[in-house]
């Protein structure tokens with residue numbers, strides 16, 4: 001049994017509409033390229049760029065058996081006070097990194113920063129605003145060397161069928177706002193944090209750090225009504241390889257994670273009965289994902305220098321049905 005999604009309803013976060021759940025937090029889901037800059041032959045290999053930018057600079061962080069240590073790094077986490085973001089903040093903080101919690105939720109973010117101590121700082125940040133993200137990136141420099149950015153913000157979603165049952169086309173505004181937050185906001189962080197990371201000293205492998213973005217399995221199998229969210233999340237998937245290629249010469253990796261249904265606090269608000277209904281459609285483990293599992297994957301991505309240009313599903317083999 002499924003429940004119809006009210007047209008035009010604003011939703012938050014990500015809930016599959018498969019199964020008997022009564023709640024409809026919908027899973028919030030080109031072709032042209034002109035390279036303006038002349039290609040620099042020295043930019044064709046990360047090692048070459050590393051050597052070039054590294055002349056006179058020492059590698060500033062250690063590798064353990066090829067693994068990039070987080071201990072001497074600063075990690076900027078957008079949505080760092082949210083369900084998935086907080087788990088990342090805690091995980092990288094436990095690994096010894098300093099962390100910028102870039103969010104808009106003052107109370108939760110300040111509490112988290114206070115709990116984690118002086119190596120964690122909340123910087124009120126709107127990912128859709130250029131100056132705001134630039135300030136967060138600058139603040140990272142006060143804590144040390146920015147090596148990594150994890151894009152894990154979220155917020156709202158707008159549920160519309162392309163053409164409603166009344167025959168009217170979906171409003172454009174909801175689509176553009178959703179794309180602005182989830183896709184343009186991700187790109188804004190990618191470019192500004194990417195430039196800052198590119199300015200740091202590389203390690204002996206020409207590596208400087210990584211940007212991890214959060215997509216969704218809705219990028220691949222968006223449900224009815226999720227067109228805006230699915231488009232935005234598919235855009236994140238699409239950016240991943242291009243960005244990895246663009247940033248390869250400066251030794252910055254780009255990887256995305258596409259979670260299925262994760263048990264974040266906002267999800268828990270739907271109640272145990274609804275959560276159990278969602279879990280029925282997740283093959284194995286037959287439960288929602290844990291934020292800690294997302295954070296563990298993100299940590300591994302940051303630490304493993306050979307992961308690049310890929311979007312990794314984290315979903316217990318879940319595949320969204322049409323509704």
Ligand SMILES: NC(=O)c1ccc[n+]([C@@H]2O[C@H](COP(=O)([O-])OP(=O)(O)OC[C@H]3O[C@@H](n4cnc5c(N)ncnc54)[C@H](O)[C@@H]3O)[C@@H](O)[C@H]2O)c1
Pocket residue numbers: 013014015028078079080081082083084085102103104105125126127128152153154155181182185214215216217258259260261262263264265266267
């Ligand atoms: N939870 C899931 O099941 C799930 C599944 C797939 C993908 N995702 C994606 O993961 C991301 C995080 O999801 P979540 O469940 O942790 O969400 P959440 O709502 O718990 O956290 C999102 C955080 O982002 C912050 N935020 C909102 N607008 C912002 C802005 N303009 N600038 C900076 N921060 C802003 C919010 O204050 C909040 O703290 C989202 O992109 C979501 O689409 C979540």
